[in-house]
Amino acid sequence: MNFEFPEELKILKEEAYKFAVREFTPVSQECDREEKYPREVWKKACEYGFIGAWIPEEYGGAGAGFLANTIITEQFSRVDMGIGLIMASCFGAENIYLYGTEEQKKEYLPRIASGEIIFAGAYTEPNAGTDVAGIRTRAVRDGDHFVLNGQKMFITNGSICDYFVVFCITHADAPRHKRFSLLIVDAHSPGITRNKIQGKMGIRASDTAEISFEDVRVPVENIVGKEGNGFYQLMDFFNTTRTMVAGQGVGLAQGALDKAAQYVQEREVFGQPLAHFQGVQFQLAEMATRIELARQLTYKAAWQVDQGRIDPKLSAMAKYYAGETAVWVADKALQLHGGYGYIDEYDVQRFYRDAKILEIYEGTKEAEKLTIAKIVLKEYQKG
Amino acid sequence: MFREEHQIFREAFRRFLDREVTPHMERWEAEGIVPRQVWRTMGEAGFLCPWLPEEYGGSGADFLYSVIIAEELAKAGAVSLMAPLHSDIVAPYLYALGTEEQKMRWLPRCASGEMILAVAMTEPNTGSDLAAIRTRAERDGDFWVINGQKTFISNGILADLVIVACRTGAPDSGAKGLSLICVERDAPGFARGRNLKKMGLHAQDTAELIFDECRVPAENLLGRLHGGFYHLMDHLQQERLMAAVMAQAMAEAMLEMTIHYARGRTAFGRPIAAFQHNAFKIVDMATEVKLGRAFLDRLIGDHLEGKDLVTDVSMAKAWIAEMANRVAYQCVQLHGGYGYMEEYPISRFYRDVRVIPIFAGTTEVMKLIVAKRLGLL
Numbered sequence: 116m117n118f119e120f121p122e123e124l125k126i127l128k129e130e131a132y133k134f135a136v137r138e139f140t141p142v143s144q145e146c147d148r149e150e151k152y153p154r155e156v157w158k159k160a161c162e163y164g165f166i167g168a169w170i171p172e173e174y175g176g177a178g179a180g181f182l183a184n185t186i187i188t189e190q191f192s193r194v195d196m197g198i199g200l201i202m203a204s205c206f207g208a209e210n211i212y213l214y215g216t217e218e219q220k221k222e223y224l225p226r227i228a229s230g231e232i233i234f235a236g237a238y239t240e241p242n243a244g245t246d247v248a249g250i251r252t253r254a255v256r257d258g259d260h261f262v263l264n265g266q267k268m269f270i271t272n273g274s275i276c277d278y279f280v281v282f283c284i285t286h287a288d289a290p291r292h293k294r295f296s297l298l299i300v301d302a303h304s305p306g307i308t309r310n311k312i313q314g315k316m317g318i319r320a321s322d323t324a325e326i327s328f329e330d331v332r333v334p335v336e337n338i339v340g341k342e343g344n345g346f347y348q349l350m351d352f353f354n355t356t357r358t359m360v361a362g363q364g365v366g367l368a369q370g371a372l373d374k375a376a377q378y379v380q381e382r383e384v385f386g387q388p389l390a391h392f393q394g395v396q397f398q399l400a401e402m403a404t405r406i407e408l409a410r411q412l413t414y415k416a417a418w419q420v421d422q423g424r425i426d427p428k429l430s431a432m433a434k435y436y437a438g439e440t441a442v443w444v445a446d447k448a449l450q451l452h453g454g455y456g457y458i459d460e461y462d463v464q465r466f467y468r469d470a471k472i473l474e475i476y477e478g479t480k481e482a483e484k485l486t487i488a489k490i491v492l493k494e495y496q497k498g
Numbered sequence: 499m500f501r502e503e504h505q506i507f508r509e510a511f512r513r514f515l516d517r518e519v520t521p522h523m524e525r526w527e528a529e530g531i532v533p534r535q536v537w538r539t540m541g542e543a544g545f546l547c548p549w550l551p552e553e554y555g556g557s558g559a560d561f562l563y564s565v566i567i568a569e570e571l572a573k574a575g576a577v578s579l580m581a582p583l584h585s586d587i588v589a590p591y592l593y594a595l596g597t598e599e600q601k602m603r604w605l606p607r608c609a610s611g612e613m614i615l616a617v618a619m620t621e622p623n624t625g626s627d628l629a630a631i632r633t634r635a636e637r638d639g640d641f642w643v644i645n646g647q648k649t650f651i652s653n654g655i656l657a658d659l660v661i662v663a664c665r666t667g668a669p670d671s672g673a674k675g676l677s678l679i680c681v682e683r684d685a686p687g688f689a690r691g692r693n694l695k696k697m698g699l700h701a702q703d704t705a706e707l708i709f710d711e712c713r714v715p716a717e718n719l720l721g722r723l724h725g726g727f728y729h730l731m732d733h734l735q736q737e738r739l740m741a742a743v744m745a746q747a748m749a750e751a752m753l754e755m756t757i758h759y760a761r762g763r764t765a766f767g768r769p770i771a772a773f774q775h776n777a778f779k780i781v782d783m784a785t786e787v788k789l790g791r792a793f794l795d796r797l798i799g800d801h802l803e804g805k806d807l808v809t810d811v812s813m814a815k816a817w818i819a820e821m822a823n824r825v826a827y828q829c830v831q832l833h834g835g836y837g838y839m840e841e842y843p844i845s846r847f848y849r850d851v852r853v854i855p856i857f858a859g860t861t862e863v864m865k866l867i868v869a870k871r872l873g874l875l
């Protein structure tokens with residue numbers, strides 16, 4: 116057992132934080148207010164090698180692994196989680212890394228790392244979110260193409276991406292979980308309509324869209340992994356990317372604590388700094404403890420992915436607990452700011468709005484509890 | 499408690515909201531303020547200060563009518579239209595403390611909606627600790643000259659009359675050196691700062707107020723000289739009770755919309771409400787909402803009888819405001835991705851309700867009051 120933080124990760128952590136403070140802060144309020152995607156910041160982050168840090172060097176990435184990816188995400192989210200979602204410009208492409216062919220990896224991964232293209236993962240539909248096997252989008256074989264029809268909902272990067280990885284039905288008559296495949300779809304293909312969704316509670320710098328596919332032709336070689344194996348591959352995908360989302364939670368919570376711990380030492384009430392009151396001190400203690408718990412869980416889950424031993428239970432635990440912690444900590448931090456916590460001039464209200472998504476996307480926390488419970492029960496199965 | 503005439507009034511007010519308020523809320527939210535005209539319309543329809551005696555332009559209604567208005571505004575997602583602050587928090591100061599001349603001058607216009615009210619206690623450097631207020635008022639002949647700044651003042655931009663808590667005693671006079679002074683819209687030296695952009699209550703004009711050698715007639719002093727702090731304390735019971743009423747009504751509205759959503763939305767072939775975890779969550783919420791309602795109704799009843807309820811009202815303000823936020827949190831979750839979208843009312847409720855544990859005295863300040871009353875601190 117060794118809990119030592121390797122030197123290179125320590126440096127990466129500091130660099131990522133410095134980058135976020137320098138590059139995010141000046142555009143933070145504008146992106147939030149105007150629901151604007153921070154294109155320049157994303158480009159710059161690519162130059163620094165932060166984006167797709169998990170992409171192996173042979174495919175143009177930093178080859179730093181998923182733990183490093185999580186740590187960068189954490190540091191970005193500590194400053195502004197909405198802008199930090201530039202880390203999700205590779206979202207969906209993890210499918211290619213996990214199951215793609217050599218050609219697919221060579222074709223897409225280097226261009227993600229270099230900032231030429233943005234990806235999106237399109238799984239959710241208006242009537243199927245948690246129950247992802249309830250989707251209806253269909254791809255029907257027509258010669259050396261698939262013809263894709265259907266609707267996707269709440270797709271991160273949906274209106275700005277260059278490629279989607281689409282979760283769709285290819286084997287309608289197969290048993291429920293064997294019907295699906297993952298397809299790489301050029302976002303500029305004819306038949307695709309994308310509508311940006313305006314008016315999110317938080318992460319307003321991140322793009323979210325509703326997509327419709329109408330007779331979109333996709334070459335058969337764009338299948339990721341095995342036809343009919345899409346559902347199982349998607350689960351592996353989530354178990355991998357949940358470590359990044361857990362990193363968002365840890366980072367957001369840490370950022371909220373950063374602000375609260377400073378504020379209570381500056382603000383005086385009843386003739387003394389707020390920090391002198393025990394009620395305040397104990398809140399900080401609880402916030403810091405939960406953050407540390409979430410962080411250890413998250414790092415371990417990400418480390419497991421890097422060992423090539425994805426642990427679905429641990430990934431789900433990390434994502435669920437880090438998300439819940441972020442909401443809880445942001446709420447306390449807001450309250451500690453009193454009236455100032457509620458106005459736009461102070462960032463803590465943005466942290467509060469941003470945090471809530473962490474319990475919803477990438478599987479709601481209930482979806483994660485379903486996974487955890489199933490595995491726990493299996494572990495104790497008789498015989 | 500509520501009789502048939504109350505129910506009739508409630509329905510009339512609901513229809514009024516459906517017609518005059520709800521259809522415009524989205525625009526008002528974008529504009530950061532409600533138009534003056536809606537205040538006039540409310541006044542003309544008898545929905546402002548209904549409790550005022552007829553001689554001052556009211557209809558002599560009991561406190562329950564005020565409760566109904568606050569509840570229905572909250573349920574309609576229109577807390578930003580802060581009529582309850584005007585009618586039931588600020589106007590009572592004028593009624594209880596004003597001279598006959600002041601009352602005749604102002605109150606009829608408060609009831610008609612021609613005059614909008616605000617109360618300014620909070621300053622940039624002090625909120626919870628009211629005894630530390632620094633805005634100064636000095637006597638100069640027949641005038642008060644006021645210097646200082648207030649912040650987070652509800653109705654701050656629209657207000658035609660603001661009751662300003664000022665230091666009239668020595669700088670270190672603490673609670674014993676404050677007075678309430680009425681500042682009217684056109685008083686020289688009175689300016690409005692920013693209409694503060696905030697996380698929720700977007701249509702509410704919460705603003706900064708600036709007093710720079712602001713001159714108001716000496717007779718604008720309200721109540722006793724140096725008695726301001728005690729006047730504030732006397733009125734905070736009703737203010738906090740109203741905050742609890744709003745929070746409770748919001749919790750009830752959120753619960754109702756969420757039960758409706760959760761029974762209609764399906765996943766894995768059944769309504770999401772039918773998963774045991776969700777069903778239990780909803781039951782927990784329904785239980786908490788009922789507890790809040792039972793407590794609150796008792797307090798409303800006791801308040802109607804004029805009882806001193808400071809301890810209980812402080813508990814209720816703290817607990818119900820926190821409870822409403824717990825409810826908001828679970829309800830957004832039950833809406834899944836849709837709960838995160840402004841298009842769904844729950845999303846706005848979540849942002850709006852978060853202010854209730856902060857204004858009208860924070861949860862922690864409520865606990866300080868109760869702790870003192872229990873002899874703990």
Ligand SMILES: Cc1cc2nc3c(=O)[nH]c(=O)nc-3n(C[C@H](O)[C@H](O)[C@H](O)COP(=O)(O)OP(=O)(O)OC[C@H]3O[C@@H](n4cnc5c(N)ncnc54)[C@H](O)[C@@H]3O)c2cc1C
Binds near residue numbers: 239269271272
């Ligand atoms: C800002 C944003 C970005 C997103 N980005 C993406 C993206 O990039 N790609 C993508 O594919 N999707 C994306 N999503 C969609 C997101 O993953 C879904 O919203 C989420 O999975 C929940 O699905 P739903 O909204 O349909 O809720 P539902 O599945 O309808 O769930 C509603 C509620 O019921 C609960 N529930 C459902 N089933 C059960 C059960 N069996 N037991 C107990 N409780 C249950 C849920 O936990 C939730 O609380 C995004 C969503 C948002 C809001």
Ligand SMILES: Cc1cc2nc3c(=O)[nH]c(=O)nc-3n(C[C@H](O)[C@H](O)[C@H](O)COP(=O)(O)OP(=O)(O)OC[C@H]3O[C@@H](n4cnc5c(N)ncnc54)[C@H](O)[C@@H]3O)c2cc1C
Binds near residue numbers: 450452624
């Ligand atoms: C939307 C909105 C509308 C408002 N409307 C009005 C209005 O119309 N008129 C008006 O005068 N004011 C108004 N306010 C101001 C509001 O009443 C104050 O913000 C509130 O009283 C808290 O004061 P503060 O912001 O200075 O916080 P502070 O007093 O600085 O408190 C900061 C934090 O410390 C906590 N705290 C304070 N003292 C202690 C202690 N002794 N022990 C432990 N914790 C403590 C508080 O609970 C809070 O969490 C409004 C505020 C908002 C946000």
